[in-house]
Structures are given as structure tokens and as C-alpha cells.
Amino acid sequence: MLLAAAVPILAAKCLACHNSESRVAGLDLSTRQSALRVVAPGDPAASKLFQYVSAGKMPPGKPLESADVAEIKSWISAGAPWGSEEKLVSARPRAGLDWWSLQSPVKPPVPAGAEHPVDAFVLARLKEKGLDLSSRADHRTLIRRLHFDLTGLPASPGDLSAAYEETLGRLMRSPHYGERLARYWLDVVRFGESDGGEHNNERMTAWKYRDYVIGAFNSGKPYTDFIREQVAGDLLAPGDPKLTAATGFLVCGPWDSVTKITNRDETFRRMGRQDELDDMVTTTFATFQGLTVNCARCHDHKFDPIPTRDYYQLTAAFHGITFGERDVSTGEQRKERDDLIAPLRKEQDGLKRELGDIEDGKRTALLAARYREIEMPRQAGAKHLQVNPVFNRNRFAPVTASKFRFVVTSNQVNVPPKIDHLELLPSGKSVTDWTGSKAATDDAPQILEIALDAPAMVNEIRWSSDRMRGVKDGAIRVYRFEYFDDSGWKIAGSMLDHEVPAEVALPEVTDAQLEAAIPESSRARRRELTQAIKDLQARIDAVPPLQTVHAAKLEPKMLPAFILDRGSVSQPKDEVRPGALTAIRQLDSKLPAGSDAERRLALADWLTSPKNPLTARVIVNRIWQLHFGAGIVNTPSDFGFNGDRPSHPELLDWLAVSFMENGWDIRWLQRLILSSRVYQQSSLMNAKAHAVDGANRLLWRMPVRRMDAETLRDSILAAAGSLNPEHGGPSFLLQKKEARGSYLYRALDNDGPAVWRRSVYKFAARGGERVFMDGFDCPDPSVATPRRSESNTPVQALTLLNNAFVLRQAGLLAARIEKESAGPARVTRAFQLLFSRDPSANERTQADEFIEQHGFALYCRALLNSNEFVYVP
């Protein structure tokens, strides 16, 4: 329900003093209850509030407009309804409903003084301070600037002769354009390709989201479509795997599989689910709305008008999805695949049966003989008890009974335990192919019962879960073996007596042994069958697998959402229905409470409505930041009270409205910004302006920017001529997950064209060992990084000087130049490639001296380390 029109007036005009903390004159207008002191519902004349505002006594010195007074009057007459908000947050020390970013942007008139609207707005602010724009930068600088900004790659010497506008157009059509913008977007959405946390598993198909983002920018997709697809692409076009991949947005953040799944404590598992929802909600609202809704998880937002109820309503919008791998094949593809495989498999099964008739009896006999030979150390208490899928033995004091049972109290998660062979010794009674009904726990053990015809003595069991293949699915971890006597079930043996063979002693039957055991007459047929089965398997394996992608995965069952008191899963309060933010009064915050599809599609509509005051402002500001190093709002994912105030509020609103008018077209926006004098001005220092505005918030010059980590690496590759321009596909690895039960991504010193791709294609592991780019402020994707820091450290210096990657590329750069030119021309060529200019006489002398003593490759390495290479002026 929308708030009554009068309530926002109170928020904007009265609450600065009459809030729950200041309570000037003892009055608190932030809740209906407390406002009733001065409001008589239905009777304006009897209401002190109306008396004061209509007489112009309040607010002191700034009487309300008559329209506002009329609004208050009709509101009181109507019984003073308050709307869905229980409490209006005050204007200070926190944002109220009147907060600037929550108001609809209105296109302001363009100030006089310049033709280009961007110039006009910026100049207007500069003139207030007696400042002006700097002069236009030289052509070479501008061409370099455009290349770095639009593609993240250096201009080649041949690019310098082209005109500015022509270059701008060409670069926006380059496939490298999408790669550049995507890298920035992936920071904002905390895109990573491993889970993070303790297990930190790889997400081998997460790159499809990255490719979706690159493609979206390259195709010039309207921003509203870009949002809708990331929130609900799977629902918009169910048959299109690319659009399902777009929902990778929701689940590309960190995910703690241990808390959510491995943990046996139900409370912690519920916490895991809640963290999952929190990550989706937080990222969605930080990315598209520039709001920090996560602050309302434990209490009403302390700075912005976001009640805890809103937060839990937002989580309800995502209750239908979870993290994971999603099958994106169509029914047709699945059928096609089944149709290809089924006849092959049928044929193979027939051959297998025939082969089984020849082999199985012999194999079992041989295996049995081998089992008897195995000697195993008793493992009890010695080390981690490992159950072996192929063979286990448990010896205990003899018991005599006619009823036994094998009790599993823990097995690998999520699948029922299984035993394919269990033998009681010395009798030899055996059971085969048992599977429990679900995963075993202490409280719900899975039990295999064995009844004998007559009591027998047992002092040993031997068992396996998958004796042929050794697959560990559902592996049993804890079990006990019990027998029944008059007083009930008693333990005969347990994990304490468990024995496993040393790895070398695993029983197996070799092909030669089997061959020897089979009658001469069957051997030829056996060989034929074996080969035919193998051939069929190769054909089955050659059928392309079903496509999966790491994207929003559907929850089988949607659970109701509750407000959690202080964020605690053990303290659920009211149940809530899905909803968006009540602080956005331009839109109805109610979302349908139906299916996942209804919820997410409605949220996507809400986010992309032209009435939403934040959506356009937030993206316009991000694009601005991409080109000027800082946004108009310098906290690009926080447009709330704790965030920055816009340096040019009118410009921001003018851009936001114009952006919507121009089809939410990002390239239109960039073309506008890049054609301004503001963008094309020089970056040289101006002492006078610096004294007035040291932080350059008013843009009296273009800031000097250090290349970001990816641009630096890509530029080195491009200069050396080794950049592999291949677009898209699985990521290349600079780190590899260490196997053997530890969970770390070790740095690899991989080299060669496969890793000489653009850095946006680097596998983005969370918490991996340091690689070349990390020292240069390339963030770990565990948290969203809407704006990178630009630090300057000796570790960076050591890396850029001594890292094997740089040394090799410096060598390749030198070799490339020496192939093209010789003698002094080499230095000229190096300068052109790296700095887009010719060397001075002085620089030539300096170079000759150095090269003579230390060689050209080391000279190239020095150039790659120079400030002129690393900074974009």
C-alpha cells in the first residue's frame, strides 16, 4: 500500500526535529502512534498539527506551501491513515523518505555557457568557484585515453593517425569493448569461479555468465533488458541457455557449502540458507539500486529508510532459487541425446550379458581367492578410519545368534548408503545389493537386517559397497554390526574393529588371470565381446553431454519467509510475503506471492520501471566513474545516507533522465560523455585549481589514472605482440586447485598462448595464492568491489620488475622489435609501441648507454616499469 501523500511531507519537513531521538517539544512524528498527540483523526480543526502548519507557525521560519497544508488537512479528515510503514525514519541523523536519491529525477534545464550539456553542467559548478576546464589534451593523449577506456588495450602506432570521433566509433564496435566493460561489471557483482570458504570448489561453467555479460555489452543491449535477464533470464526465455546463464548474476558470489550442506547442525544449515539469500538480495540491490539493504537484516537500517520487514520481503522474492549447477538443455536436446544413446546402450547391455556369462563365475572365484590372501593391519584408533568401497573387514569376539544387523549412522551426504556384498564368517552367509532409503544419521540410522535359518557363530564380516568399480558415492563412514540376543540388540563389532587393506593390496583380477581361467573355446569370443563393448562405450562417450551452467537453480520446495529477530534463524517472527522496497513510493512494493516465476519477474519489472528513481541514476554514475575514475556519487553502490553526495546533482539527473529517454542505451551515454570537452581536457596539474579543489571533484582537469591490474597485464601482452585475442569460452588458469583433500588454489606459472588471453578470461578463484595481478588492486571476488583502490607499493615494484611473466614478455617484446627494426630504430619502435610517441635525443642517449651494457631485453623491461607506461594521462 502506498503511503498517504501527507506522510512524506511530515518526513521531509518536520522530522528533522520531531523524530524519535531528538523529540523537540516532546513530539515524535515518526510513528502514527506518537503523532496522535497532535493529530485528531477526522478532525483537522482539533489537530494541533494542522493548527500550527496552517497558521505558518511550523516549521519555524519556513512555512509549508499551501498545497502541502491542504494535503495535511485532507489526510487528517480521512482519518490520518499511515500506510504500510509503521515508522518513518527521521531526516537526521539518517535518511528519510525525502532522501535525494529516492525522489524521481527530473530533467533540469541545461545551464547556459556551453553547447554540450555535460560541459555546461560541469562548467557551471567550476565557475561558482572561479575555475575553468583545462585546455584540450593533445591528440596522442586522447587516442590513448580512448583505447584504454573503451577496450583496456593500448593504441598501436597506426591508430594515432585516425580522427577522434572515428576512433570512438571504431572502438565501440570492437569486440574488446565488451571485454573492458564486463571486467568492471564483474567487480560490481563479485563474480568468482569457485565457492570460497573451506571447500572452495570450482564452478566449471560459471564462465558462461561472464560471456553473457561481454556479449550483452557488445550487442548494445538496453540496460533494462540486461537487468531483467540477470534477475529472471531463465524465465524470460526458458529454451535459451544464454539467458539462463545470465542469472549467474544471482549466484556468482561466495557460497559456503560446508555450513549449508556438510554441517549436521540444523540451525547452522538454516543459517547457511539465510546467508545464501542475503548474498542474492544484497548484490541485487547494491548493483541495481545502490542501496545497502543487507544492513536491515538484524535491525531496521540505521541510516536509510529500509525496515527489517522490507529486507525479509526481499528475500522472499528469491525463495524459489538457490546456488548450483543447472541443466540448461531443452527437452528436445535431452530426447535427442537419449535417442542417440539408448540403442547403443541396449546393444552394449546385450554384449555385457553374454560376456558376463563367460566371465562372472570365474571372476568371483578368483576374487574370493584373492580376498583370502589379503592381510590387513588392524586400523582401530591408529588413524582416520577410511571405509574402502572395494573391501572391508571387521573381526570381533565370536557371537552366536540367528539375527544380525548392519547399522549405518553416517555416510557421505545426500545419498543413501549402499552395500553390494556382505559376508558373515565363518559361515559364509552373504547378502548382496542393499541400498538404504536415505542418508544415515545418528538419529535416523540406516539398517540392513540379516536373518539366518538357525543360530550360527560369527566372528568376522567382510563387506564392500562397490567392489567392481570402487565408486565412493554414498560411502559409509560410521557403522556398527549388531546381533540379537534375549535382551535385545548388542554390538558385535564397530568402526573400532574396522580393517581396510593397504592400498597396494586391493584385490583385483587382472585380465591375464581371467583369460587363463576361461576355457580355451570361449577366449576368442570374449576378446571380441570386450572390444565391441569398448567400441560402443567410445560411441556413447562421444555423444555431447547435456549442457549445464552455474546459474540460479530452482528450489524443489519454496519455504515461507519470516522476519528473523536480530537476524537469528532460531527466532522467526511474522511471516512475510514477497515485496520490494517501501521507500520507493513511486512504485507499489507488493510482489505476487505465487510461484518463483511470478516473484522474480515482478521484481525485474519493479527494478526496470522508469518510475524507479534509482535504477538509471546508479548505472549512469557507474559509467561516469569508468571514464573519470570517480563517480558523480563517489560511492557507486551506496546512494543512501552513508554514501557520498553527488558532486553534480543536476548533471546526474539530466543524464539519468536522458539515458532513459534514449532507450537505456549505454553506448549512447558513453558517446555523449566522451564527446564532451570535460572528458577531452588535459590532465596536467593546475596549482590554482588544486588549491581550491584538491580532490578534483569539480573536474577542472582529467585525472591521471594508473592502469588497473587487467589493463596492465593485457597491455604488456599486446605490446609484446603475444596477446591471444580469442573471445569467450572456458577460463584460462593461473591457479589450480590443490588436490589431496586440501582446498587452496596454488599459483601456476603457466605460459604460452593459452594463457596469453585477455585477463577478463582468467579463472577467478576465491582466496587463491597470489598471482601477478593481485598486487595491483585486482580484488578477490569474495566481496563486491564497485570501485577499486589504486595503491602504490614496493611489492608492486618488485612484481613488475622481477616476476617471471614480465621478464618473459619483456624478452618477447624485445624479440618482436628486433625482428622489425635494428639499431637506434629499435628504441623508436619501443617508444611508439609503449608510449605512442618518439623518444627525445636525451632519451636516445640514455637508451643507447643502457642497451650497450645490459642488452635490449632489459631495456624493454625497464620501459614496461616506467610511469609513462603504467599511467594513463
Add this chain to the structure above:
Amino acid sequence: MYRSRRDWLFHAGGGLAGLALAQLAAGGKTHFPAKAKRLILLFCPGGISQVDTFDHKPELEKHHGKETKGANTITPFFGKRGTVMRSPFSFQRYGKTGQWVSNILPHLSGCVDDLTFIHSMVTRSNTHGPALFQMSTGSIFQGFPSIGSWISYGLGSENSNLPAFVALPDHRGMPPGGVAHWGNGFLPAAHQGVVFGGEKEPIADLRPTGPISGRAQEATFRLLGDMNRAHLEAHANEDALDARIKAYELAARMQLSAPEVTSVAGETDTVREAYGLNDPELRPYAYNCLLTRRLIERGVRCVQLFNGAHFGSPRVNWDAHENLEINHGKLARVLDKPTAALIRDLKQRGLFDDTILLFTTEFGRLPISQGLGEGGRDHNPEGFTAFVCGGGFKRGFAYGSTDELGYKAAENPVTLYDLHATMLHLMGLDHTRLTYYHNGLNRRLTDVHGHLVRELLA
């Protein structure tokens, strides 16, 4: 244009704010007068059992083999509820202050009169990942700045040739969670912990990998200095360019100074023997302890030292789900002597009084066995033991306690937030004022929690 310095700090964003705060502190302007200048964080991943090391519980002997009931029913991480399990180790009182230590730590037991034990530690998660991140960063989520990064941000470096924050991972492998333990999170990269990787190759990229002579390296630094200064003339007064020239100068000095720091060749035989450098099993961890002292001596602000690595098989950390006697026995042997030597050495060299050492683990272990009779214990976030010493903490003191079985913190529970707040306090920093703006909040090491535990202060 900004209303207050705080406003300015968070509006400036990026590296500027970090620099500013560090410089303020470097001028001696900490929030309070500092008792300690340096910090050693000794972290033991996996979860050290309190009831088998420092928290002596005779009741375990009495109830051995019995089930826990009622309110004290315990939910273990792996869901296998066992019975009360006595410690396989024997306990004895040590020192003038008579503190209990088990017999697996014979050297540390000689140091108890210098230590403050906190027997009532609690943490937020029973899962390694989140609990480990909380140990190192205060947050249970990955990606927040580590303690050392906050210290570097708040206090800067005391040595212009060495980084302010050094991390020394265990020789048996990286800690679970990897570099997140010394990551800068959203603080500028300058505050990232620099890993010193053991005796053989202490610092990555300290020297070129190829055959480049020292002379060529020097000439490169000279050439770069000349080129960058000429470039700066054309971009006069550009601070970032100037700062980068200085960073290269510091890098050149680091190349010279780092080998001197990392080589222990000059240490006396007595010192080598005391740390356990002559014992091959102890040597790698002993080297890290000795290196810690050498770094601290040279003004490194924070050294983060690990005893215990990832969750490999066989176990190379304290995560004793199976046979605790063997696991803790083996790990304690490596931990004990070098750590005790480090504490004594700090005292001998007059570094003890202005250096804090924190010894902790991400959580403790349960007083019951895991499953039946396997001799292991499961995770316990409800109560465990940490100790601190030096830098303004009491000596020979024990604070807080767990219940009679050593399960839950009973008296004076202390959170990691409290402990972090107290350490910052002694280093002159107010944990509520050491902040950095990130995505909507002025973030703190202690989030919105943390109380100074005055009782721990001398």
C-alpha cells in the same frame, strides 16, 4: 567542504584515506597512548582442544564414558554424539602462579608466569571456514581486511625497508582459506600482508627469476629513476607519480635488506638450540618463530604466524576428529619449544613489553568423543582457550572459565571481537574509531561488536 575529518576520510575513499590515517598515527597521534607497538598473531588452524592443553577439567575423568543429557546435550558438527571423554594427557600446575598445562607442552608450561590465559573464548560458527575467517578478520564471511591489514592501515610501518605486515604460513601448507587470512579486503592493497615463504625463497619476486646481474638490476633502478623523474617534470606536482618513484626506491632497498632479515646464519648456537633449529622436525616452524623475532626487532608492525595448515590427509592441523592423542601429541611437539623460545627471546631482548603476542585457534573441541570410541573430538565454538602476553597485558593471569566439563564458556565469556578490541586498545587504537568506508558502512575490525576487557590489562 566536509563537515568533519571523519566525513573527509570516508568521502576521500581509495588510497588517500589509508595514507592519511597511517600518517596521522606515524606522527604519534594514536587514539590513546599506546602500550604496544607491535603484534604477533600465532594462529593454530583446525581447532585446539582446550581440555587437553590449558583448561584442566578433572570432571572429565569422573564422567568418562557417560552421556551428556538435558540442557547440555551437545550437537556436534558431524552429528556423531559420543560420550564424555577424559583427556589422554596428564595435567600439572606450573610456575609461581600455578597455572594448569598438560604434559604435551613442557616448554610452554615454563612460560605461564608471563601469560594471560582466557579460558572463556567463544566464536560464532562451528564450521572451520567462517570460524577461521573470524579469527583472522573479525568477520565470518570471506573477503574482509585481516587484523594485520587494519594495524598497517592504522599505524603504518616503523621500518621503511620492510612491509608493515608479514604473514608466515605453516611449512606443511597454506592455512584453510588461503590468502584471505592476510588479505587487505576493501582496504588499499598497500595493507596486504606480504608472505614470507620459509627459508628457501622468503619473498616472491624479490629477485628476478632470470640470469640478471646485480649490476644490471642496479642500472635498471637508476634508469627507471631517471626516466620517471623526467616524466614527472612534464606532470609537475603529480603525487601518484612521485609516490611510485618512491615505491621503486623502497623496492630497491628491500632487495638489499630482506636477505639480511631472513638469514639466520648470524644467530648464535644458543639461540638456534633454544628455538629447536637443530631438530629437523622442528626446524621449519622454529625458523618461522626466529624470523618473527627478527622482523619484530626491525620494526615490522604485525607478524601473523601459523602453526598448522590446511585440511589435507593425513592431518596437518589441529582438527582431531579421530585420534586426538596422536594428532595433538604430534602437533604440540612442533608448537611447544619454538613458541616458548620466541616468548623468552622477546623478553631477553627487551621486546616483550611493547609487543603483543596472541595465541589462538578458531574454536575449541568438545569434551565428548566424536562417535563411539574413536578417540577424537568434534568442533566446539562455545568455549575454548586463547592466551595473550606482553604489550600491556597482565602476567601469570587466568580469566574466565568454562563449565565443569569444559564445554561452554561459563564465567566472563570473551568474543574475538572483545579480544580484537582489547588488542587495538593496547596499540593505541579505538576499535570504534578505526574505520574505513565500504559499501554503505564505516567498517570496523569489530563490526558493531567488541568491548574492551579491562581485566586483562596490567
